[in-house]
Amino acid sequence: MKNYLNALKYCYDNGDFVKSRAGNVKKSFGYQMRFNLQEGFPAVTTKKLAWKATVSELLWFLEGSNDERRLAEILYEDKKNNLKEKKTIWTQNANAEYWKAKSKFDGDVGRIYGVQWRNFGGVDQIEKIIEGLKKNPDSRRHILTAWNPVELDEMSLPPCHAFSQFYVSKNKLSCQLYQRSCDMFLGVPFNIASYSILIHILAKECGYEVGEFVHSLGDFHIYEEHFEQVKIQLTREPKKLPTLKFKQKKINEYKTSDFQLINYEHHPKIVASMNV
Numbered sequence: 001m002k003n004y005l006n007a008l009k010y011c012y013d014n015g016d017f018v019k020s021r022a023g024n025v026k027k028s029f030g031y032q033m034r035f036n037l038q039e040g041f042p043a044v045t046t047k048k049l050a051w052k053a054t055v056s057e058l059l060w061f062l063e064g065s066n067d068e069r070r071l072a073e074i075l076y077e078d079k080k081n082n083l084k085e086k087k088t089i090w091t092q093n094a095n096a097e098y099w100k101a102k103s104k105f106d107g108d109v110g111r112i113y114g115v116q117w118r119n120f121g122g123v124d125q126i127e128k129i130i131e132g133l134k135k136n137p138d139s140r141r142h143i144l145t146a147w148n149p150v151e152l153d154e155m156s157l158p159p160c161h162a163f164s165q166f167y168v169s170k171n172k173l174s175c176q177l178y179q180r181s182c183d184m185f186l187g188v189p190f191n192i193a194s195y196s197i198l199i200h201i202l203a204k205e206c207g208y209e210v211g212e213f214v215h216s217l218g219d220f221h222i223y224e225e226h227f228e229q230v231k232i233q234l235t236r237e238p239k240k241l242p243t244l245k246f247k248q249k250k251i252n253e254y255k256t257s258d259f260q261l262i263n264y265e266h267h268p269k270i271v272a273s274m275n276v
Helices: 002-014 051-063 068-076 091-095 113-118 125-135 149-154 187-206 224-234
Strands: 016-020 023-036 143-145 161-169 172-183 209-223 243-245 260-262
Touching: 002 023, 002 187, 002 209, 002 224, 023 187, 023 224, 051 068, 051 113, 051 187, 068 091, 113 125, 125 143, 125 161, 125 187, 161 187, 161 209, 172 187, 187 209, 187 243, 209 224
Parallel strands: 172 209
Antiparallel strands: 016 023, 023 209, 143 161, 161 172, 243 260
């Protein structure tokens, strides 16, 4: 994960200090990181990754859900008990003042990532990608997009990780993601792990090994309230990468507990608040 730490340090050392929509930040533009998934799973080791939150959100996207309360069910693997007080990483967005007037039900987050993945104008993009990877692996059209200009006003948060392309070479599946807006301390480690899991799922589904995750950053930034946490993280030496273990199931049948990080060693958790 040294390439992530290099990007974090570059942003902290060289970023422009500006006032953004969600607070003061240091920000830069344009950066690329590459992670060879054959060398281990790219979970951040200089702090603790919120593993269950990462897996549950991805599975929620793959369901095509727009219900933050459904995410709570997936995260806590509990449909029967009262989840009203249980929070997820999307609770703030679902309850944000700027969104409540548009919200159609308690927990509605609008036509965000998963909705676009599974129903972009009637097209199931995940189904199309799987079909294409199996039948025509050399195609240059294995594209997944969450950026739908027509429906941006119907989303509680416009997509940050907006566009990705899948690529097959020597029986290995790789993915390049373009992320327009990148919260370097909280969000980016989460995004790296999420898309790396997605590559593993699609590779297993289509009969490939895993290749690379290529992460292209657009506007990458560090919030001012995270500066002290970033300083701490940059003093820590990365540990050996873990491996990902899971058994193949149908896309909509996975549970959070199906995915395990093996030999995940990490430095202590660094607490920070999320900006929305």
